[in-house]
Amino acid sequence: MKQNNLAEPASPEKRMLTFAMHLLGRFLLFLAILIFIGMALQSKMNESLNHEVEKFNLNQAGLRSFVYHNLLRGEMEELNKIAQLIATHKITPENGVQFISGQGYLGGLLDINGQSLQGVTLPPEARLQCARTLQGAPSWCYYKDIGLVVMVPVYEGTTVRHVLCRLHSESALHDTNSPFHFSDQQEKEKFLIYDLNTQRVVIPFDKYRYSDFYDADKDAPLGLDQLLAKMEQSREASIFDPDLNEDYVLYAAPIPETSFIIIGYHEWRSVVTGITNIHRIVLWVFGLLMVLFCVFILYTFANQVAAEESSALREARDEALRANQAKSDFLANMSHEIRTPLNAILGMNEMIMREAGGNLKKYAFNVKSAGETLLSIINDILDFSKIESGKMEIVPVSYALSSVLNDLYNMVSYKAGQKGLEFKMNVDATIPDALYGDEVRLRQVVVNILNNAVKYTPKGSVTFTVKATEQTEHSLYLEFIVQDTGIGIREEDKEKLFGKFQRLDLEKNRNIEGTGLGLAITVRLTEMMAGTISMDSVYGEGSTFTVRLPQLVEKEDPIGDFNVRIEAALQDEKGYQESFTAPTAHILVVDDNDMNLMVVKSLLEKTRINIHTACSGKECLQLIQDNHYDLIFLDHMMPEMDGLETLARAQKLITSQCKDTPFVALTANAVAGVKEMFLRKGFHDYLSKPVDGKTLEAMVAKYLPPEKIIPSSGTATNAAANEQIDLETAMNYCGNDEDMQKKFLTMFVSRREAVSAQLDNDLAAQNIADYTTHVHALKSTALSIGGVKLSECAKALEMAGHAYCDGPENEKDSQLAYIQTHHQEALELYQRLSQEAKERFGVE
Numbered sequence: 001m002k003q004n005n006l007a008e009p010a011s012p013e014k015r016m017l018t019f020a021m022h023l024l025g026r027f028l029l030f031l032a033i034l035i036f037i038g039m040a041l042q043s044k045m046n047e048s049l050n051h052e053v054e055k056f057n058l059n060q061a062g063l064r065s066f067v068y069h070n071l072l073r074g075e076m077e078e079l080n081k082i083a084q085l086i087a088t089h090k091i092t093p094e095n096g097v098q099f100i101s102g103q104g105y106l107g108g109l110l111d112i113n114g115q116s117l118q119g120v121t122l123p124p125e126a127r128l129q130c131a132r133t134l135q136g137a138p139s140w141c142y143y144k145d146i147g148l149v150v151m152v153p154v155y156e157g158t159t160v161r162h163v164l165c166r167l168h169s170e171s172a173l174h175d176t177n178s179p180f181h182f183s184d185q186q187e188k189e190k191f192l193i194y195d196l197n198t199q200r201v202v203i204p205f206d207k208y209r210y211s212d213f214y215d216a217d218k219d220a221p222l223g224l225d226q227l228l229a230k231m232e233q234s235r236e237a238s239i240f241d242p243d244l245n246e247d248y249v250l251y252a253a254p255i256p257e258t259s260f261i262i263i264g265y266h267e268w269r270s271v272v273t274g275i276t277n278i279h280r281i282v283l284w285v286f287g288l289l290m291v292l293f294c295v296f297i298l299y300t301f302a303n304q305v306a307a308e309e310s311s312a313l314r315e316a317r318d319e320a321l322r323a324n325q326a327k328s329d330f331l332a333n334m335s336h337e338i339r340t341p342l343n344a345i346l347g348m349n350e351m352i353m354r355e356a357g358g359n360l361k362k363y364a365f366n367v368k369s370a371g372e373t374l375l376s377i378i379n380d381i382l383d384f385s386k387i388e389s390g391k392m393e394i395v396p397v398s399y400a401l402s403s404v405l406n407d408l409y410n411m412v413s414y415k416a417g418q419k420g421l422e423f424k425m426n427v428d429a430t431i432p433d434a435l436y437g438d439e440v441r442l443r444q445v446v447v448n449i450l451n452n453a454v455k456y457t458p459k460g461s462v463t464f465t466v467k468a469t470e471q472t473e474h475s476l477y478l479e480f481i482v483q484d485t486g487i488g489i490r491e492e493d494k495e496k497l498f499g500k501f502q503r504l505d506l507e508k509n510r511n512i513e514g515t516g517l518g519l520a521i522t523v524r525l526t527e528m529m530a531g532t533i534s535m536d537s538v539y540g541e542g543s544t545f546t547v548r549l550p551q552l553v554e555k556e557d558p559i560g561d562f563n564v565r566i567e568a569a570l571q572d573e574k575g576y577q578e579s580f581t582a583p584t585a586h587i588l589v590v591d592d593n594d595m596n597l598m599v600v601k602s603l604l605e606k607t608r609i610n611i612h613t614a615c616s617g618k619e620c621l622q623l624i625q626d627n628h629y630d631l632i633f634l635d636h637m638m639p640e641m642d643g644l645e646t647l648a649r650a651q652k653l654i655t656s657q658c659k660d661t662p663f664v665a666l667t668a669n670a671v672a673g674v675k676e677m678f679l680r681k682g683f684h685d686y687l688s689k690p691v692d693g694k695t696l697e698a699m700v701a702k703y704l705p706p707e708k709i710i711p712s713s714g715t716a717t718n719a720a721a722n723e724q725i726d727l728e729t730a731m732n733y734c735g736n737d738e739d740m741q742k743k744f745l746t747m748f749v750s751r752r753e754a755v756s757a758q759l760d761n762d763l764a765a766q767n768i769a770d771y772t773t774h775v776h777a778l779k780s781t782a783l784s785i786g787g788v789k790l791s792e793c794a795k796a797l798e799m800a801g802h803a804y805c806d807g808p809e810n811e812k813d814s815q816l817a818y819i820q821t822h823h824q825e826a827l828e829l830y831q832r833l834s835q836e837a838k839e840r841f842g843v844e
């Protein structure tokens with residue numbers, strides 16, 4: 001047993017699933033990479049964003065500090081101006097003090113010890129500030145619970161005499177109307193001034209103590225420690241610490257010439273608006289890329305699915321084609337396997353029919369009919385599969401309608417007769433006989449309908465009408481009408497009629513053989529021949545089938561009265577008679593099946609051809625090296641070396657004696673296209689098994705050298721068959737001289753008795769050598785007076801004589817038997833010829 005090691009190919013669903021998993025895996029991997037990149041990008045962007053925010057805030061801090069510093073300086077300028085006016089005595093100190101006093105702030109004049117001379121009185125701790133100012137430097141200082149004190153020196157010449165000061169009370173500083181209070185405090189940004197010395201908020205923003213930016217634990221602004229820590233490294237500081245406040249960025253910057261710092265809280269979102277837009281755009285782009293990527297993956301997937309599907313479809317189609325091929329192979333094999341034994345059965349049976357009589361013949365006839373039915377079923381199945389697979393071809397040829405109708409008549413009238421049915425045939429005498437169309441398929445179509453008519457008609461008649469319509473010079477429609485008085489077809493069954501495997505009215509038809517393929521094939525073939533088929537039926541009364549087929553007209557000669565032909569055909573019904581003999585011909589039949597060899601041998605026995613057999617290609621190749629054959633029948637399917645190979649080798653064989661011998665394929669392989677295949681491979685012709693005697697003989701006659709063929713007397717061909725003397729031949733032999741012809745004829749007739757007696761004697765004495773010599777002479781003299789038939793008969797006898805004398809020992813008996821049976825025929829022909837000479841030419 002051969003082991004099938006091939007792994008089962010994965011099913012399309014399984015492959016699709018694997019593919020989807022694979023794709024999903026890749027998709028997830030890519031997604032993870034993308035997310036990772038996205039996150040890295042995000043963190044990088046945040047980092048740069050924070051950096052930008054910080055930068056922005058530092059700028060903002062610097063700016064605010066600058067502004068505040070200017071504000072203080074403005075105050076300083078104002079006080080300086082007053083101080084100058086006092087110094088230059090343009091105003092009195094009292095006036096000066098009044099000038100710098102107002103709501104929320106109080107002016108004052110101090111002596112060099114810090115004692116108040118005019119206006120406001122300062123706490124003792126202000127003395128240090130005063131001392132510094134006396135050195136010429138204006139100053140600012142904040143005093144806890146008191147307020148902000150600004151001092152400028154008042155010169156007298158180059159020495160400082162007094163100090164002009166202004167106190168902004170703490171409550172005034174906290175008042176939003178104070179000039180130190182920033183007017184541009186907003187929701188988005190708050191800032192305050194913090195004094196590092198006193199560690200107090202000098203100028204808070206509105207509701208500072210109630211805001212998120214007041215660190216109640218430390219009683220200090222939020223993030224102060226962090227900001228101060230940062231400020232140790234750089235002048236300005238900025239931090240964004242979500243732990244402190246996730247919505248605000250903190251910044252701080254020192255205010256020059258003071259111990260103050262400005263601390264601001266800036267809403268993160270408002271700082272980064274511009275930047276976050278870019279951020280958002282980048283994220284959008286990134287998101288878009290992700291979406292694009294997903295779309296791409298989906299697209300790839302869909303594409304792949306489509307590709308998978310189409311590959312699945314392709315596979316399904318290939319599978320279907322393979323299955324169809326397997327079906328065809330199976331049919332070819334089945335056909336071969338059934339035809340081979342059937343060939344033996346029918347061949348042997350024909351021999352029984354030829355030789356047996358009585359009951360045996362009857363039985364043999366039944367075997368024939370059953371065999372033929374079986375064969376026709378096989379043919380139907382093959383035909384149908386050919387049509388289904390588109391391999392059936394319409395092959396138009398020139399043909400004689402009369403010959404087709406003859407065959408149809410013979411076939412159907414016989415079957416009808418057996419059933420006790422009347423078979424009537426009406427053929428329009430004016431239809432041209434020589435037509436062009438697919439004769440084989442036309443026959444098949446009409447035979448099918450005629451057979452059905454006979455099959456489905458228990459009693460009554462079948463009428464077959466043939467007409468031509470729409471006839472022109474070159475074409476016509478052949479109309480075949482088959483009318484029966486049978487069971488008819490039910491109205492509801494009519495539609496189903498032409499479907500495959502449809503058998504109708506099964507109850508009634510139970511006992512009638514059939515596959516339901518016949519009409520399906522008929523319809524298809526009719527359509528392929530561009531014809532139409534129609535049916536009319538009355539259930540219980542009978543049916544009429546009409547087939548119309550277009551045919552070309554080759555010659556306009558009409559077919560004539562068909563009844564006359566039928567008569568002639570009836571004459572032909574005398575049973576088997578060999579159409580010719582060829583005792584000197586040698587043919588070789590090659591087949592691995594003994595029965596088949598025997599069938600061919602038996603079927604050709606009467607032709608007296610020398611039949612040689614070989615049971616393999618190898619044997620055939622050996623035989624043709626030593627012997628010449630006139631014709632070789634070669635079986636196709638043989639073990640080791642098949643027919644095709646045998647032929648190919650035979651053609652290449654230099655030592656072959658059969659270089660010009662025709663090879664005919666004789667095979668049970670009958671599927672579509674095989675004939676063409678055999679012809680292409682170098683065969684001269686093709687015969688399908690089972691063969692019948694007539695076809696086989698016709699094939700042999702077609703390929704044997706004409707000089708070896710002796711037509712049987714019963715099959716003389718021309719219309720003047722009864723005439724023994726062919727005047728044309730005779731005239732040829734005597735140089736068209738009528739006198740000479742008559743003289744020859746007279747001489748020939750006068751010698752009849754002597755020659756007959758001589759031959760009788762030779763045969764009686766079994767002196768075949770002399771017999772051969774005498775019959776040889778008769779052959780020539782007969783021909784010279786136009787006695788063609790007699791000459792041929794003599795020729796056959798002469799050949800048999802030669803074969804008897806010089807041929808193999810085992811053939812002697814049969815050669816003698818031939819001479820004995822045909823001797824009398826020769827004498828009779830001589831007799832008839834003499835009679836005719838008397839009647840036609842007055843020769844005595």
Ligand code: ADP
Pocket residue numbers: 452453456484486487488489497502503504505509513514515516517518519520543
């Ligand atoms: P089958 O092999 O059964 O004869 P066909 O295809 O030739 O198959 O015919 C199909 C069916 O049509 C037959 O089985 C039969 O029922 C019906 N039928 C065909 N011809 C006739 C007819 N002349 N009269 C009645 N019934 C017919």
